[in-house]
Amino acid sequence: MTNNLDLLLNPFELYNIPLDDWISAAIDFLVNNFRPLFQAIRFPVSLALDGIESLFLAIPPLIFLLMIGLIAWQLAGRVIAIYSVFALTLIGFLGIWEEAIVSLALVMTAVVFCTVVGIPVGIASAKSDRVEGFVKPLLDVMQTIPSFVYLVPVVMLFGIGKIPGVMATFIVAVPPLIRLTNLGIRQVSLEVVEAAKSFGSTPSQLLWEVQIPLALPTILAGLNQTVLLALAMSVVTSMIAVPGLGLIVLQGVGRLDVGLAAVGGLGIVLIAVMLDRIAQAVGQSQNQLPWQKRGPIGFVRSQWGSQKLTLFSITLAFCLTLPLGLLTWQPTTQATTGSTAPATVMPGKGAMVNSGFGTTTSSWFLTEVLNQGLSNLGYNIKEQQLNSVPAMHIGIVQGDLDFFGSHWETMHEPFFQKNGGEEKLERVGTIVSNTLQGYQIDKKTADEYNITNLEQLQDPKIAKLFDSDGNGKANLIGCIPGWSCEPVIDHHLQA
Numbered sequence: 352m353t354n355n356l357d358l359l360l361n362p363f364e365l366y367n368i369p370l371d372d373w374i375s376a377a378i379d380f381l382v383n384n385f386r387p388l389f390q391a392i393r394f395p396v397s398l399a400l401d402g403i404e405s406l407f408l409a410i411p412p413l414i415f416l417l418m419i420g421l422i423a424w425q426l427a428g429r430v431i432a433i434y435s436v437f438a439l440t441l442i443g444f445l446g447i448w449e450e451a452i453v454s455l456a457l458v459m460t461a462v463v464f465c466t467v468v469g470i471p472v473g474i475a476s477a478k479s480d481r482v483e484g485f486v487k488p489l490l491d492v493m494q495t496i497p498s499f500v501y502l503v504p505v506v507m508l509f510g511i512g513k514i515p516g517v518m519a520t521f522i523v524a525v526p527p528l529i530r531l532t533n534l535g536i537r538q539v540s541l542e543v544v545e546a547a548k549s550f551g552s553t554p555s556q557l558l559w560e561v562q563i564p565l566a567l568p569t570i571l572a573g574l575n576q577t578v579l580l581a582l583a584m585s586v587v588t589s590m591i592a593v594p595g596l597g598l599i600v601l602q603g604v605g606r607l608d609v610g611l612a613a614v615g616g617l618g619i620v621l622i623a624v625m626l627d628r629i630a631q632a633v634g635q636s637q638n639q640l641p642w643q644k645r646g647p648i649g650f651v652r653s654q655w656g657s658q659k660l661t662l663f664s665i666t667l668a669f670c671l672t673l674p675l676g677l678l679t680w681q682p683t684t685q686a687t688t689g690s691t692a693p694a695t696v697m698p699g700k701g702a703m704v705n706s707g708f709g710t711t712t713s714s715w716f717l718t719e720v721l722n723q724g725l726s727n728l729g730y731n732i733k734e735q736q737l738n739s740v741p742a743m744h745i746g747i748v749q750g751d752l753d754f755f756g757s758h759w760e761t762m763h764e765p766f767f768q769k770n771g772g773e774e775k776l777e778r779v780g781t782i783v784s785n786t787l788q789g790y791q792i793d794k795k796t797a798d799e800y801n802i803t804n805l806e807q808l809q810d811p812k813i814a815k816l817f818d819s820d821g822n823g824k825a826n827l828i829g830c831i832p833g834w835s836c837e838p839v840i841d842h843h844l845q846a
Contacts, residue, residue, distance in 0.1 A: 378507045393514050399463060400513055404456035412443055415452075421647050423625070427632030434628070438621035447599060447618050454585050454595035455622060457513060461520040461581045466574065469525045473532025473570075474558070483533060490526040498523050498587050506591050510751040511707075511742050516584075516593030524580040531573025535566030571634035578626050582619060592707065592736035592746070596622075602737060606712070697729030707736045707743045707755040718756035744770040762836065790827060792817070805843060 381389075410418070416436050424432035442451045476483040501519045509515040539562045547561045563570070585597035596618045603612025704725055708718040715737075722732045738746065738755075744766045746752035758767075758778060767776060790805065797803075800813055808814050808825040817825035827840065 378504055382507055389508050393509060396460070396464065396514050396517050400456065400460040400517060403459055404453060407452045407456050408449070412448055416440060423629055424647055427629045431625075431628045431632060435625045438625050442618050442621060445614055445618065447596065447614060450594065450596050450599055450615075451618050451622060454582070454597065454619070457517060457520070457585065457588075457593065457595060458578065458581045458622075458626075461517050461524055461584075462574070462578055464517070464521050465525040465528055465577050465581070468521075469528035469573070469577070470532050470570065473529045473573075474536060474563075476529065476533040477536035477562075486529065490529060493522055494526045498584060499590075502587070502591055506742055506745055510749040511592045511738060511746040512736070512751050513593055515591055516588035519588055519591075520581050520584040523584050524577045527576035527580065528570075528573040531576070532566070532570050535569030535573075536562050538569065539565045568634050571630065575627060575630035575634065578630055579623055582623050582626065585619060589737070590739060591742055592738040592751075594734075594736075598737060605737075699725060699728040699730030702730050703733060704730045705733045705736070705751070705753050707738045707746060707752045709738070709740055709743070709755070709757060711757070714755070714757035718754075721754070721756045741766045741769075744776065748775050765838075 407415070416439055419439060420432045420436040423435040439451070442448060472486060476486050498519070501522050502515075505515045505519045505522075509518055543561060543565065544557065547557050552561065585593070585595050586600050587597070589595070589597035589601040596615045599615030600612050600619070603609065603615060704722070706718050706722055708714040726732050736746075736752065738752075740763055743752060743755045744763075747754065748770045767778070770776060792802065796816060800807075800816070802813065808817065811823065814823065814825040819826050827844065
């Protein structure tokens with residue numbers, strides 16, 4: 352009778368909806384049957400990202416600072432230009448210039464695709480209540496789900512690295528742009544719309560010459576939010592091997608290195624403030640002088656006539672492109688002939704190797720040793736990618752990684768089997784076997800109460816020693832959620 356009453360009062364113990372199994376099955380179905388489709392989606396993103404990143408990294412830092420300063424001066428004024436140059440200069444002296452440029456390229460790529468998709472969807476939502484009724488619930492879901500959740504399906508569908516990072520960033524960053532584009536167009540005065548129609552404006556003229564110009568400040572506010580959300584996602588996406596400033600923060604957190612995490616965080620803040628101020632100034636440009644009368648263009652026009660301005664522009668463009676061309680051009684050299692020295696056999700010549708490592712220092716060290724050996728054999732080694740162990744298994748199966756150098760035979764077995772086991776993965780070399788796991792307590796307490804095993808914590812007197820919240824049970828501090836030691840700790844807690 353008591354059991355029936357308990358089930359009546361708490362029916363959730365009788366049956367649970369296996370939603371996690373359904374979603375996992377759906378993702379597996381998509382991966383197994385639509386892999387070419389997701390590879391096709393990757394292509395334009397990869398093309399845009401590689402182009403933007405290569406361009407940014409090819410520009411020498413001094414010229415890049417000059418260009419950013421001139422652009423910021425033209426769009427936002429002298430104060431923001433000075434801050435932008437100062438912020439990027441500080442980032443350079445902190446030793447994180449390349450990481451900052453990579454993060455900036457990732458953000459710009461995500462913002463480009465958010466703009467291409469978000470503004471048309473926002474316009475369609477403003478024009479049709481039916482479209483808005485369909486899009487609005489999707490936006491609610493996209494903005495409500497924690498950003499970490501998107502990493503799992505994105506990794507399963509697109510692998511690991513920069514491209515999946517852009518995908519996850521797009522999902523998080525595009526909703527504000529869609530919402531504010533829709534809002535801005537709907538807020539255009541009906542009197543203005545009717546006046547335009549009475550003068551014979553076509554629907555396209557009404558949209559492009561009346562509604563969008565009047566809604567532009569609201570649309571740019573949405574674009575500003577998109578930029579900031581994209582930059583904030585850099586830390587989250589670093590968990591799936593996306594390089595940049597976010598990866599520095601993740602490494603600092605994983606190593607409990609406050610200084611390293613602070614350096615990465617400061618870089619993100621400096622860039623975020625710079626982009627935010629520039630975007631705000633662009634949104635308020637209607638209250639400023641015409642673009643040709645302000646900034647460096649206005650300054651040059653005020654000093655020279657039109658002919659001199661044209662000559663100055665050509666000279667400036669030449670001065671900016673010549674150093675870039677000299678720095679990026681590499682002269683070709685002809686191979687020397689007639690040498691009788693025997694050539695060293697390089698079995699890996701021309702092959703590229705992409706490796707990964709976990710959050711532990713030992714994992715990085717083992718993988719680095721292997722990379723050094725492969726480099727001596729002629730392989731081209733890409734920089735190691737920091738990643739979680741489950742994601743590295745997925746990355747190897749999908750071809751994003753070639754290997755990682757620290758596989759624990761027992762602890763990593765669930766990830767190994769879940770991703771195809773012996774059919775898709777190969778374990779080579781000496782596997783770290785019989786890895787022990789325990790709980791650390793201070794030696795003084797252990798000696799005083801003769802604590803030698805975990806079962807002794809069931810004794811209320813001993814449990815009280817480790818009971819910080821007063822619930823009568825000992826508190827165990829386990830590993831990071833998602834690590835392979837988590838199931839072992841759960842088993843101990845249940846036992």
